[in-house]
Each structure stands twice: as C-alpha cells, then as structure tokens.
Amino acid sequence: MKNTLQFLVAVAVTCVFIGCAAVTVTTDYAHAANFANYKTYALTPPHHSSMMSPTSEAALNDALRTELAGRGLREAPGQKADLDIVRHVFVQEKVSAQQWSDWGYRGSWPYSFGSYGMWNGAPVTYTDISVYGEGTLILDFVDAHTKKLVFRGVGKAVVGGPESNAGKIREAVAKIVAAYPGTH
Secondary structure, three states: OHHHHHHHHHHHHHHHHHOOOOOEEEEEEOOOOOHHHOOEEEEEOOOOOOOOOHHHHHHHHHHHHHHHHHOOOEEOOHHHOOEEEEEEEEEEEEEEEEEEEOOOOOOEEEEOOEEEEOOOOOOOEEEEEEEEEEEEEEEEEEEOOOOOEEEEEEEEEEOOOHHHHHHHHHHHHHHHHHOOOOOO
C-alpha cells in the first residue's frame, strides 16, 4: 500500500511539472484607461504573422467572439472599432527532469508476492527527462484611436494535439476575457 501511495504521489508531481495542470493566465492593464468607452472591437492580425493550425485559429476566433459578447463588447469593422485585439502565439521547447530514489529499500524492492533484488551496481536514484512544448497565447487589447496598449492577457499551457490545443485556447481566452476590466 505504501508503495502504491508513493507511486501515485510521484505520478502527480510529474504531471504538475510536465503540464497536466490547466492553462495558466496572467493579465495586466493600463489603470488610467477608461474601459467604459470601449464598446466595439476588431480582431486584428499581428504585424508578424505567427502560424496557428486551422483548428486552433477557429477555436481562438470563436472563443473571442463568444467571451467578448458575454462582456457586452460587439465586433465592428476594423476602422470603426474602439479596440483592436491582436493575438500573438509561439511555442517554446521545455525540459522537465524528474528524479526519484529507491525509498530506502537498499536494492530489494517489495511487491505483492515478496520482494525482488537488484543487480550489483544498480542505480539508487533514477532520472526521467521529458521534452515538451509550452504554448503561449498573448492577447493585446489596443485602443484603436490612440494606438496604446490598454490590456494584455497571457495564457500558457503544454502543447498537445489539435483538439487538446483548441480546448486550451478556449480556456485561456475565457480566463483572459474574464479578467478584462471593462463592462460586464
């Protein structure tokens, strides 16, 4: 039983470090900005286009439209919008190193039918190295008239398959828009 608990704890810790956790989001805004003046927005592409898969792009646009409508903002043609919403995405390769030891069994590992021994010189500490991609989504809310950044949201999560990424994008957008200081 003790071994099972220790194994489950090791798996849980590993999951936290390599991204089983949900999307993390941070936001900041210009405290002097009058967010009550912003009623409309336009989804504006970044100057240097960062590539997203069609599934991810659709998830981002749909989530933005849904979440912003829920906050009372409506989409308007580019030149008539109060806010330009500019997205930036990138993926960074990360490395996770996990170590565990034999928990004091000194070369003899117990299991349900007794125990089994290790060979001479067997390692006492084990290391697992994992390489994974961490995706970052930045949403910049720019005052369309003054061209000043008034709100920024940053979401980060471990990159997976297309459907998994789309779900994480939706989650990040929901958390970012929820933190937007404008109308409700």
